[in-house]
Structure formats: C-alpha cells, structure tokens
Amino acid sequence: MEFKNFSLFINQTKVGRFADELAGGKIMSTLCKKCGKQYYPPQADCPSCMGSDMEWKEIKAEGKLLTFTKIHVPPEHFAVRQPLMPFSSVQFEPCPVGIIEVEKGLPVMGWIPKMDVKKIKVGMRMKASPLTLPDGKITIVLEAI
C-alpha cells in the first residue's frame, strides 16, 4: 500500500505502515519505547526524549469533537472530480470535516459525511473509523455516538 493512498501527495516516510493498517481497519499511533509518549499522527521519532525506538499501537478512536467546518470552496485537487472528492459523488456537495480528541489528548481528523453541518456541535462525542473509497484511496470518517 502506498502511503499516498492516504496522504495524496507525500509518499516517502518512515511511518508508511500507517496507510497499510488503515486499509486493514486500524487507526494506529506510535509509542516511544523509552519515554512512553504516544503520537498521533504517528511519528518515527520522539522529540520528547529524542529517541527513535518506537512501537505501533492502535488507538481507541472515540472522543469529544474539538472543532469542525464544512469547506464550500475546495482546493483545486478536490475541486476537480478526478480524483474523486470523498463523498461528493453521493452528496453532490462538500462534506464537513472535524477533529476529535481521543485517549490522552490525541487529535484525529476526519470527514463527517453523515451530518448536517448546522447540527454538528463542538464537544459532541464521536468515533473515528477508516474508510476505503471506491477509487482505492483510504481515509478516516467521524460519526456521532
């Protein structure tokens, strides 16, 4: 699995496994073996203790919504329908996005395809799940719980 199936542009990284795990249904963080600090998005290096001995750990992806928006004027990459903007084919309009805080303060960003933006409230409980799109790209979606 190429990392850019998730990131769109960037492909070369030490945490490429993130995309494989996401395709397999898991949202993964990294954990520093030396000092125990956890990173999401995953990092190959730990600025907390300057160590680079990390292990992968699945996150429990539920938490409070920190903030959200719905971008009506998309960047060019998403404005053209090739590659497909996630959910645009079913909704014919942009999809809200948000950031939830999971575990001990880890921020997880994702699309919120199933909600009217005016009904989304900061602080609501949501869960994050991986999703494979029809074109093979992988992403993350948030839904209320």
Next chain:
Amino acid sequence: MKKVAIVGIGHGKFGVRSDASLRELIFEAVKACLDDAGLSLKEVDSMVTGVAGDEFSFGIQPSAQVHDYIGFHPRANFRVEGACATGSVALRTGWMTIASGLADLVLVAGVEKMTEVPTSMATEIMGRAGDATWEYPFGTTFPGYYAMIANAHMAEHGTTEEQLARVAVKNHYYGSLNPYAQMQKEITLDKAMTSFTVAYPLKLYDCSLITDGAAAILLASEERAKAISKKPVWIAGLGCGTDSMRLGDRKSLTSLQATREAAKTAYKMAGVGPSDIDVATVHDCFTIAEVIAYEDLGFCEKGEGGKLIEAKETYVGGRIPVNVDGGLKSKGHPLGATGVSMAIEISKQLREEAGPRQVKDAEIGLTHNVGGSGQLSLIHIFRRE
C-alpha cells in the same frame, strides 16, 4: 545593539494587477520608498526581499528577479519566507542586519504576485501551507483552518457571526479611504451576513483577498536615520513566536500561542504594555483572526474580542484603533508584502500622514503578522521621536 528606524516608505497599488509582473510591482514600491527617503539606490548597503510562495511566481529565486530588475547587484540581497508573515520576517531580518552592525542602510521589500494562477490553484497552494501530510487529505483550505478556529471560539466564548461581520464592515470602511487598497468600497452588515459560505461559518466577507502588490521600506542606523529623516520611526520592540503545524495539536484553538509569545517579547523589549498602543495593524486574514488578535495582544480580555468590535472600540476614536488602513480584508493580502505594508501604515500614522484615517497624536504603534494558521507570529512595536 544599534537603534534602527524606518526612514523611507513606498507602497504600490494593491489589487488584481494583471498589468504588471512580480519584478515590475516591486519596482513601483522601491522607487516610491527611495523618493520618500530622498536617497538613490546607490546609497543603500544591503537588501532583504520577502516573497512567500514560489508556486505563485513560477520561479524559485524571486529575490534574483528583484535585484536584477531594480539594478541592485552585486550588493547583498536574499529572499526570506514566513508564509503570510513573510513581510515581517523581512523587516526583522533588515533590523538584524543593522542592529548587528553589518550595514547602515537596508532596503526591505515585500512582494507577491498571486493572480497569475487561477483562484482554485491559489487556494490549493495556501491550503498546503497547513500540514500537507496529515491535514490536506481532508480537503483543508486556509478559510477551513480559520473556520475551525471560529467554531471553537464561538462554542467557548459565544462569539457571533454578526460580530465577525462587523470586523469586515469596519475594515471595508477604512479600505474605502485608502487609495492603495484593493477593495475601496464600503459594505453593509447585511451584505456581509448574506454573502455565500466559504467555509462554515466564514462567509465571503469574512475572508481576506487574493492580491498582487508590493511594499518597501528603508531602514537606517541611528546616525544615518537622524541625517536622512525629519520623522524617523523607531523600531522599539520585536517579538516572534511559533506554534504547532496542525490545529489539533494546539493547546488552545481559541488563541494563538505564537502571538501571545511574540507579544510578550515585543512589549517587554519596548517597555510598554497593550494600553500604551495608540494604533495597530493586526493580521485579519479572516475576521475571526482579528477578533482573536484583540485578545492575544491584550487589547481586551480573553473571549471579549467580539464585544470590542461590537462597541466600535477599534475604530478611529475608539479605545484602540485597529486596521484603519483597511487591513488584509479590504486593502488586500499579497503575502510577502503584507508585513511591510503594515509597517508603512504605522509609519504614516506616527508621521501624521494618514489623512482621513489619522489617529490623533499617535505615538506608539504595533504591527501583528501571522504566518499560516498561527504556526508563526511576528510583532513589531514602533515609536516616533
């Protein structure tokens, strides 16, 4: 450390400048700046060029385009970059060049040519100035980042969309009085409130503009400044702060840590506090950014920014006039030029040359320039003699 003053200012017309290239834009500003100082380019020791985006201008050495076209070589000139705060990074670099004793007269020029590419591409280039790996895959744009900040601020402090629109109304009013502004027209509250949504809850009139433009200032050491200018504008305090790349990693989504850090340093260096500032230009790339700047700069308490604009305290005659040149909102926001343009407005105010926008007896002014969605913030405090 040597004292440094602004002794010349030159502002080009901001707008959709389909009549001019990047190098031609900067020529206008440099010529106006030298005329203002009453000097020729031959007398200038060194130069700093601020340009934010290579992708707007189809060239990775914009500084070379600049020094070639104005005929500055072989003297020192290089490009600096700090996203939307690029102009202030150039000013800070110019200050360092003189304060360190490397030079006595330094030209600081900022320019951006943004309309050569289509709007959607400009939006994409700026959107990638967030975290291109972890945020951009979710279709983020600059309005999107600030919209997320706005939703957090509204949830935490009860700030309203109408309060945000009032910032746009103010800045358009002052833009209508600024001949260099891109949008020289007033707008009504209703027009701002009913404009289309760009990124919920931000609407068209909550957003700054995509702009071509250039601005230049001439900095001088103390001895030279006194000989050149009757009204030197002294740089009394400098501050610079940073914050995380991703919004989600921030300690606060309703305040910019980078600005708070920069303000603390700049106020301390200048020996002043927020209540001493007579006039300020702040980074209103979006209306919510101006409201948060009021709070982070100490012009009001945390969470009270919406009420400050509602009470019109940031108009001329109010407690602290802010962006009375029209701000990024109405004057325009050519990324590399913005910080320099801010310093020009404060210079005009302290030299009492701001015409109908003049703040009476302005002695101390402040500029606040943010890079990205708050990854970088630079503040400068200026004093007249």
